[in-house]
Amino acid sequence: MQLFPCPFCGPRDETEFHYGGDAGNARPDGVDVPIERWADYLYLRTNPKGTAREIWVHMNCGEFFVMERDTVTHKVLSSTALGGEHAA
Amino acid sequence: MTASRLATGGSAIDRSRPIRFSFDGAIVHGFAGDTIASALLAADVAVVGRSFKYHRPRGIWGAGVEEPNALVDIGGSVAATPNTRATTEAARDGLVVKSINATPNALSDRNAFLDRFSRFIPAAFYYKTFMWPDWHMFEPRIRAMAGLGKVDTGWTSPGPADQINHHCDVLVVGAGPAGLAAARLASGAGLTVTLVDDQPKPGGSLGHRTSEIDGKPAALWVEETVAELAQAGHLILPSTTAFGIYDHNLVGLNQRHRDGRPDTLWRVRPRQIVLATGAIERPLPFANNDLPGIMSADAALAYLRRHAVLVGQRIVVATNNDSGYEVAEALAEAGAEVTLVDIRRDGAPTAPANVRLIAGRSLAAADGSLRVQAVTLDDGTRLDADCVLVSGGWSPTIHLFGQARGKLAWSEARAAFLPGDPVDGIAVAGAAAGAVSLSEVFAGVGTAIASLGQTTTAVPRSTGPEATGGILAAWPMPGSKGRIWIDYQNDVTVKDVELAARENFVSVEHLKRYTTLGMATDQGKTSNLPGLALMAAITGRTVPEVGTTTYRPPFTPVPLASFAGARGAELMAPVRRLPLESVHRASGAVFQEYGGWLRPAHYGGNADAERSIADEARRARQSVALFDGSTLGKIEVIGPNAAEFVDFIYYNTMSTLKPGRCRYGFMLSENGVVFDDGVLVRLDEHRFVVSCSSSHVAAVHARLEEWRQDRFGRGAVYIHNATAEMATLTVSGPNARKLLETLDLGLSLDDADLPHMAVSHGSYAGDEVRIARVSFTGDRSYEISIRADRAEPLWAHLRHAGRAFDAVVIGLEALMILRAEKGFIVIGKDTDGTTLPQDLGVEGPRTKRQGEFVGRRSLFTDEASRGDRLQLVGLTVPQGEAPLPTGAHGVRRSDGRLRSQGFVTSSYQSPTLGRAVALGLIERGAARHGETIDIQHLGKIRTATIAPPCAFDPAGDRLHA
């Protein structure tokens, strides 16, 4: 089990976290959004090998944050609160 | 009599404490400190089990965790564990030990005939032979004949296994010379140390190999070092195996107890790890090398020095390296006649006193039936022997290093894989790093501690005799005569590896799976390297070119109970409980789990549940019903942007709601599917309460938090889940207001002041209550929310006052009937993962709303606009017919085949209407009211008529009656 750094609580066991999707998957608003663009937002994921920026939520405190980690080595590179405050 | 207990000696045993246990029905005597294996050896029990495939007789091979042969089932009053290694399990009074894979016992096994057919059952025989018509037809009988120990089905758990989370600066795995030295150096550097060892006593090889450290006998040095570590407050865990290293250097430990308690699982998060896990002695390849009486040389020395067991009288020690010499010398000194056969002609040490040395020869074969009687050398010389000790060199125990994704480096000089490039936070020391002499061990420990960034002082010095590391590799060779075992436990021989190579299973991972080499419970600790060296020889590659299989946890078997811990029975998935549960139980409530909540299904006990439910549903319509609705979600949304926030979250426009009013609405997922439904209460300009479905509270809360943090910002909206803080007691029915009027709630119940879909505040016994006129029954209803810890007097008061109105307390089953009569849906029951709001007849917001909301764009896809979507309808059956089965499909015949056109989602007998009511999702259902369709269930077809969802009081007059 890995240790994830919650920007609010510090390093905690991975079982306390939920994955929330790719970071930077901005939501296109409006009914006129091209359907391909909307489908990308809903379903298309980058699944990178190496450094990935992901949204995670710490279930214990409810904090959503951006975590950068390496999908090959499982090394955690950084975690940043959604407001932009940097933690680790 | 060949093996025997000596009259004196044995550092591990306590002769003042004799013990006895049974093995295959016979009594075995031993001493406290014996393992089952050492006691069996002392009692001269040669055959301790039968092999997996050929049912060959097998004896004890080793003295530790690597044991491939001596697996036993343990029963009796103390413990019950199948497939336990006799070499690691302490002998205790009263144990009932049984050999495995043997019927009736190890000595006379009726399946032993299989060995004579071995020629016909090579690797993969079963898979190849029993392919037609289907392997699974044959599998049960074959498995019954193979297999290992038997699970004692009568066994009951003494309780849950403890699980402990632990942190320390340095975790040292292994308490041999390297581990003890590393622990002491780390302690000296001011670090907190945890030291684990799988043996009951620390010391490792120092327990049976002669040495002297810092001028003291090794035993004294061990004792002093352990005392020093304990004195400094470090945690020392004997009988504990570090079985796995996981991501971010989490280490799993399994600690065994000797008092019948289940093992304890430790999850350790050390800053740094020192692996001082030692090395494992390998067998030598010769025909019949699996006969009982053929053992690891080092194990024989351990049994001699620790347990005072002399393993034979006429002993042949066969070796390809220097470590066998001390063994030969010690056994000769203890009185055995010892012949040392060294594969090396030159470069070997001089023969010890009283030992006959035959240099430059190797064993070709062993003879004997139930135990070894003689060996033949490669020059044809025959030597009588009642015991053959072999040392084929040492394999460093690098399993944990490999699990941590450490790369291995092949050492030709050591004929072994050593740890390669370092892994972050992990140092390897001692024999695990390939060290042989104590001087090498201690120098390596110094380097290891320094590599972890610590300064080292006072590294111990070896001041006694030093082991030497001379070795000439002796791998199994292709084309060898006779049957040469590589993997004892899974019965894999040289011929099986040759067959795998012929059939092109030459990759090490294919070799493993095809022959099952290394896949037994010992995970090939003694066999993997000889196996892949043989494959290298067959295919003309080097050993590192063949490579090793992937190292995976666990290093040794770990009881499932350790992993389960307390998560069994009710704690497997704990239910949420109502504040008034005990009150309901006292009223005869029958509880069931609904969406994670334990709730009253109905009252009146278990007898005639159906009638109780029908009574509750009928009486609820007649006068007044009381219902505990505390599970209903109560999530507060507060802040200056709260109105804008709920507009975005809900499908329906919510910002136009006036303070003090409620509105029903849907929440959608971004794919447009209805995710939850419920009532939103606006308490004031900036404060809302989201009433979501009971089973959905956590998910809705998480969703609100996500949108809040990701889109609106923390400063603009605040979300608070108040579900557990408040109990909600519901009063519903034509006499609901009259009942409430008998309580002094400090507010006007007049319909002008508190109309349907309004909320008001009052108080009860000094506590604030919130009363919402919201109805899930279709009758006039009041939901009273009060502090959870003050709900009981209010509930009692309601019940007491209710007597005058013939009030009925109803459970969830009756409520389900009432809401189905009204056509009110339950999300996830009357909807599925494709249901859009327009399918439920709520089209308005989709076409009229201007602002953005969750899931909006998905409501305008081609899929969302299809004309044949499943839509919510009511389904009626002729008077007197039984309710439709829930899940039954509406069908129509097309091209001669039945095709589904939707299904029944809810179905009940309505006691009020005197007929069955049902809801369903039916193709184009909204436009087909009045049409009769076929409903199929388990091959039978009935008819039903499509109707509007609401079957009772369609005008809604009863809400205001």
Ligand SMILES: [Zn+2]
């Ligand atoms: Zn947190």
